[in-house]
Amino acid sequence: MSPSGAELIRQIKGQINEVDPAEVHDLVDDGVALVDVRETEEFNSGHLPGARHVPRGYLESRIEGAVPDRSQRVVLYCASGNRSALAAHTLSQQLGYEHVESMTGGITLWKDRGYEVEVPRALTTEQRERYSRHLLIPEVGAEGQQKLLDSSVLLLGAGGLGSPAALYLAAAGVGTIGIVDNDEVDLSNLQRQVIHTTDRIGTSKVDSAEETMRAINPDVRVVKFPTRLGAENIMDVLQARAWDVVVDGLDNFPTRYLLNDATVRLGIPVVSASILGFDGQLSVFKPHEGPCYRCLYPVPPPVELAPSCGANGVLGVLPGTMGLLQATEVVKLIVGAGEPLVGRLLLYEALGATFTELKVRRDPDCPVCSRDPAEISDEEMGVFPDYEAFCAAAG
Numbered sequence: 001m002s003p004s005g006a007e008l009i010r011q012i013k014g015q016i017n018e019v020d021p022a023e024v025h026d027l028v029d030d031g032v033a034l035v036d037v038r039e040t041e042e043f044n045s046g047h048l049p050g051a052r053h054v055p056r057g058y059l060e061s062r063i064e065g066a067v068p069d070r071s072q073r074v075v076l077y078c079a080s081g082n083r084s085a086l087a088a089h090t091l092s093q094q095l096g097y098e099h100v101e102s103m104t105g106g107i108t109l110w111k112d113r114g115y116e117v118e119v120p121r122a123l124t125t126e127q128r129e130r131y132s133r134h135l136l137i138p139e140v141g142a143e144g145q146q147k148l149l150d151s152s153v154l155l156l157g158a159g160g161l162g163s164p165a166a167l168y169l170a171a172a173g174v175g176t177i178g179i180v181d182n183d184e185v186d187l188s189n190l191q192r193q194v195i196h197t198t199d200r201i202g203t204s205k206v207d208s209a210e211e212t213m214r215a216i217n218p219d220v221r222v223v224k225f226p227t228r229l230g231a232e233n234i235m236d237v238l239q240a241r242a243w244d245v246v247v248d249g250l251d252n253f254p255t256r257y258l259l260n261d262a263t264v265r266l267g268i269p270v271v272s273a274s275i276l277g278f279d280g281q282l283s284v285f286k287p288h289e290g291p292c293y294r295c296l297y298p299v300p301p302p303v304e305l306a307p308s309c310g311a312n313g314v315l316g317v318l319p320g321t322m323g324l325l326q327a328t329e330v331v332k333l334i335v336g337a338g339e340p341l342v343g344r345l346l347l348y349e350a351l352g353a354t355f356t357e358l359k360v361r362r363d364p365d366c367p368v369c370s371r372d373p374a375e376i377s378d379e380e381m382g383v384f385p386d387y388e389a390f391c392a393a394a395g
């Protein structure tokens with residue numbers, strides 16, 4: 001005879017490990033994966049601090065996204081301890097998770113003990129609709145979407161790289177997007193700078209970029225800096241807000257060195273890309289966790305690779321590819337998903353359709369990132385001897 005539902009739950013509880021809320025409370029900061037298996041409405045009304053959300057109905061399809069390492073210790077909980085017991089049974093018996101427990105009494109007992117509950121700020125109905133495809137992937141989810149909405153990203157340039165990055169970061173719901181550019185839209189820009197339009201030729205690029213981003217997503221606040229970034233204003237721009245990430249779409253080496261030195265000093269990660277002809281490069285410079293731009297290029301690259309020395313040709317699609325790879329790295333950094341491109345240089349060669357990855361090591365003698373950031377003086381920032389001579393040599 002088949003057992004009753006209550007009998008089945010009793011049997012299953014006999015086959016899994018249960019853990020008391022007091023023990024879970026001591027474990028919270030201890031590398032244990034806490035997974036809430038309740039429904040979305042229940043999770044949104046309050047959950048254990050740091051809990052990941054995998055509704056029991058999606059357990060099999062989503063647990064690997066939330067807990068990729070099957071040897072990690074996992075504690076599941078629900079409202080009272082029954083659904084999490086069933087889920088623990090599935091994870092250990094069918095999905096090969098090695099160290100799974102179910103929290104006794106669920107979040108109800110947790111609250112009765114007086115432990116802290118985190119109430120996520122709710123997305124509006126419209127936001128739930130707009131970002132629904134983000135909410136469906138556990139690496140982003142409601143928590144990651146909130147991080148995106150709370151984030152501030154600074155784009156240097158509304159040109160070839162900045163245009164696609166700005167479009168997708170706005171669409172993804174990055175709450176504040178700063179944009180630095182002192183140019184006006186020119187007919188020759190439109191082959192690749194897709195945020196601008198033919199009827200905006202002659203208008204300022206920051207205004208044009210703002211108009212397009214706001215049309216895509218009214219959630220986005222655009223902060224405009226219609227200026228050319230230089231030693232005299234870089235600290236003001238970088239400190240205008242608490243920027244989470246800077247997207248470097250700069251077209252010249254002296255400003256790249258200046259940007260590097262200032263961001264290392266302020267501890268702001270930079271997602272950097274460059275393009276020429278059919279070739280693109282991409283890396284993430286995260287101060288003190290990986291190499292900086294000067295570790296990679298202690299001296300400027302050879303003159304023939306110096307696009308700032310004059311107008312150079314570029315395949316119009318190429319900055320689109322590289323700008324979107326930059327936007328991808330930005331989103332990963334903000335939501336904390338995946339492996340950012342720190343200490344790695346990605347080379348893309350469009351004609352051969354090849355990607356090559358090079359390791360980049362931190363230079364222990366780097367003149368900038370090997371030192372205490374407070375020691376880097378204004379005078380030392382952006383030191384780049386005799387750039388005019390450098391360009392003159394390029395012919």
Ligand SMILES: [Zn+2]
Pocket residue numbers: 291292293294295296363366367368369370
């Ligand atoms: Zn360095």
